[in-house]
Amino acid sequence: MRAEILAGRLPARARLPSTRAVAAELGVSRTTVVAAFDQLLAEGYLEGRAGSGTYVAPSLPDDMLGVRGVARSKVRASGGRRALSRRGEVMAATPTSVARDRGVPRAFRPGVPATQEFPFGAWRRLVGRVWRRPSVGLLGYGEPAGYGPLRREISAHLGPARAVRCGPEQVIVVSGSQQALDLCARVLLDPGDAVWVEEPGYRGARAALLGAGATLVPVPVDAEGLDVGVGIGRDPDARLACVTPSHQYPLGVTMSLARRLELLRWAGRSSAWILEDDYDSEYRYSGRPLEALQGLDTEGRVIYVGTFSKVLFPSLRLGYLIVPPDLVDAFTAARELSDRQPPGMEQAVLAHFMAEGHFARHVRRTRSLYAERQALLVEEAAKHLSGLLDVPPAGAGMHLVGRLPAGKDDREASRRAAGRGVEAPAISLYGKPSDGRGGLMLGYAAVDEAGIRQGVRRLAQALE
Structure with a gap:
């Protein structure tokens, strides 16, 4: 206990469990625990409050503060980054965002929806409905690929809205687009594989790729989107191309049809994959939303990523992958290894939200x-x-x-x-x-x- 207090893992004013509970947890005599508490009380580490319990002292003697500083510096010197793998070193040093803070957004933080405009009443009613009589399936372990009714709603929405061609079985529900990018990197790439990335481009995608050990090949973006010819010149045998064709991040340009077809032809010739991040495609202000690159794919080379964070609210943490049929089993297994399954109740509420027209x-x-x-x-x-x-x-x-x-x-x-x-x-x-x-x-x-x-x-x- 003294070591935990000095290291700061038992913070000041933290309430300790009873001596009886500690004795039971550690499998020792309660007399032993009482003696330890008494010793720490006498030395000034703990303080007792009548009728309330025992707490970590709000302040320690000056000499103990000196000891604590030494103890922490030793921890840093003896442990620290040497304990990380090479991949862990890369992941720890790779930022995914440029946001200066994550509190209430100010003008003009990008990527944040108008959450105050969300239909709270409709969502609240649906939450109540789902929780009044939750099925055994919703409260237990569900399908790693996601809740069936939600997968059907996503598939039904993407067809007319984005010209995405898929069945519900191709939908993999994930915890937002960042997990989707991470799964793609780990399922499709080996360490050292080359990947085309847009320059400039989304840092979250780069972080996921670097974390998987990929070698990034920056490809410039011009008024027509990713310059496929430059990409071929720099590395024609790249394993994957990561693109935001409908609304390039951050420049906002749209990839031309000629470039889209050129990219698909390259992927077919090279047996490469295309990762299409369609992060905010719902918001197009002139004409219909552009058809997704996935809808033009005839060889099953495109993996499509979508998210509800930009449309509904970020803390919902639900997104989806649309994968070619022959990759469904592999992505489902990887999804299960990642964190078993998406949260069931939130998926059920969202499925009702979409089915009843609130989403549209x-x-x-x-x-x-x-x-x-x-x-x-x-x-x-x-x-x-x-x-x-x-x-x-x-x-x-x-x-x-x-x-x-x-x-x-x-x-x-x-x-x-x-x-x-x-x-x-x-x-x-x-x-x-x-x-x-x-x-x-x-x-x-x-x-x-x-x-x-x-x-x-x-x-x-x-x-x-």
């Missing part, structure tokens, strides 16, 4: 809302950011990319914006744009009208 209605409402917020952001930027940041509109997504004048440091601009209370990640944090110009990501989905106006003015002050 919510998408329509937020699509209209986000279009209005984007238009306001563009309008305010034209008024207050002229000559400082060029913010053109976009036909899809939940963020815009503002470009700085040539030669300006976007990381410095981002730091100065943060000093004014504005979150605007630098594009260069995701890789080097092909034109070399720096820029800032401006998420607008979670920011109301007043927040957009105030955020633009603060950003202008920072950039000036």
Whole structure:
């Protein structure tokens, strides 16, 4: 107990279990435990409170604080990173996000939906319905690939909405897109395998690939998306290409049909895989949502990743993979090894939410809302950011990319914006744009009208 207190694992004011409980847990005489407690009380490590129990002392004597500091430094020196595997070293050193904090989002944090617009009433009623009479199956171990009714709803939604061709048996429910990326990397890649990644591109995908031991091959992104010709020139035998074709992250461009077909032809010739991350494709503001790359695939080379985090709310932690039929068993087994199964009750509620039309209605409402917020952001930027940041509109997504004048440091601009209370990640944090110009990501989905106006003015002050 003394060692635990000195190491900080028993923090100040922590309530200890009773001597009877400790004796039973350790399998020793209660007299032994009482003697130990008495000794620690006498030495000032513990304090007793009448009628309440025994607690770790709120402060330790000065000489004990010195001992504690020595003990911690020894732990760091003797353990630390040497205990990690090479893969563990890479994973520990690889960030997945550029967010400065994870609290309440401010203007203009990208990738966050308008959670205040969520239909809480409908969700609450469905939660009550599911919990009133939960089936034995929902409360026990479920299918590793996911709850059957939810898989059917996802399959039924993706056909008309995204032109994804799949049956429910091809749907693997996961804990968000990050787990989907991690599963793909571990199932499809061996250490050292080459993978095309977009430059600039999503850091979460890079982290998952590096964690699997892959060798990343950066491929530039231009106005038509990933430059397939450059990728072939750099490594024609790559095992996998990781792309965001519908709305490239972070630049926001859409991969042209010619590039999509070229990418599919390369994958067929090389027996390579394509990982299509369709993270915010529900939000397209001109015409119908573009068909997914998976819908053009005739050889079963595309693995499709989707998430509910951007449409509903991030803490739901539900996403999905659409895998070719011959990979279903392998991905299901890997999913089971990862964390056994997705949470059953949340899946059941979401299945009802989709089946009763709430999901489609919510998408329509937020699509209209986000279009209005984007238009306001563009309008305010034209008024207050002229000559400082060029913010053109976009036909899809939940963020815009503002470009700085040539030669300006976007990381410095981002730091100065943060000093004014504005979150605007630098594009260069995701890789080097092909034109070399720096820029800032401006998420607008979670920011109301007043927040957009105030955020633009603060950003202008920072950039000036």
